[in-house]
Amino acid sequence: MNVTLIIAGTLIVVATMFDAFWTTVGFAGGGPLTRRLARAMWASVLRIHQARSGGCHALLKATGTVILLTTVLVWIVAVFLGYLLIFTADGGAVVHGATGEEADLAERIYFTGYTLFTLGLGDFVPGGDAWRIATVIATLNGLFLVTLAITYLIPVVSAAAEKHQLGAAVSNLGTSPSEIVARAWDGESFGGISTHLVQLAQMIDIHAQRHLAYPVLHYFHSVERRTAVAPSLATLHDSLLILSAGVEKEHRLPAIAIEPVQRALDGLVAILRSDYVEEAASPPPPPDLTRLREGRIPVVGDAEFKDAIKVHEQRRTLLKAYVENGGWTWEDVRDSR
Secondary structure, rough: OOOHHHHHHHHHHHHHHHHHHHHHOOOOOOHHHHHHHHHHHHHHHHHHHHOOOOOOHHHHHHHHOOOOOOHHHHHHHHHHHHHHHHHHOOOOOEOOOOOOOOOOHHHHHHHHHHHHHHHHHHHOOEEEEHHHHHHHHHOOOOHHHHHHHHHHHHHHHHHHHEEEEEEEEHHOOEEEEEEEHHHHOOOOOOHHHHHHHHHHHHHHHHHHHHHOOOOOOOHHOOOOOHHHHHHHHHHHHHHHHHHHHOOOOOHOOOOHHHHHHHHHHHHHHHHHHHHHHOOOOOOOOOOOHHHHHHHOEEOOOOOHHHHHOHHHHHHHHHHHHHHHOOOOOOHHOOOOO
């Protein structure tokens, strides 16, 4: 008996199941293997997207699904490999059901496959009590992994649809900070946007928690700017800065209308910083107030506004990285002149 193969196979199985369980049930981001695999795949495709003139959003859109399916496939292959090592550690581990002869490597691969996926075939059997116990464990392990993977795949697809819905909900208010602010102005106040902000705060909180429950959700990309979450949330954030510090004091929304959305964005930013993106090299330029002035909307001077939003510079820097990691640029957030 080759103890080294048994130890190696057991370690592979335990590490893989830990990663699968942590990713699907842990509610604290992806497991170590899943997180590294997803980042590496996304980074590779993102480089291709950024290198092409005009980008390749269709490629990014397909990447989320590919990462999801690849993750599940890696779990299955790794567990299969682990048990294969275990069942090849001893010549008598697997034998012919009729003759009792030791199985060769190809037959052990066959035995491991149908044991993990509970096909119930009996032409090869475990050769001893210890190997019968190992076979039962492998069968339970395979059934658990397949069930875990299936129950993970379905809600991820639903969460991806709701992610795009969040992007659309923000874009319906406007696709740039000044557009959102201008459309909220009724000639006297910005009070009409308060109801929308309450709904958006709830949607952002749910989206943040789903980043933890389904970490692969981060890599589901929308080819349309309107439904893209990263630039939409960055746009919403800068519009809130204008509403809280850019318009004249007598017209500003009360803190109770703005702070819930800002706190929801802070929660999402904290999750992004811990597992998904690093801060950009430099902060983005401040929101442009020129169009609001042209529309006779009461706003403060540029210098005053720039000083007021300095405290939000770190958050805006991370949001810029979020936008770029999502395959967009800050030009998709700021006003185009």
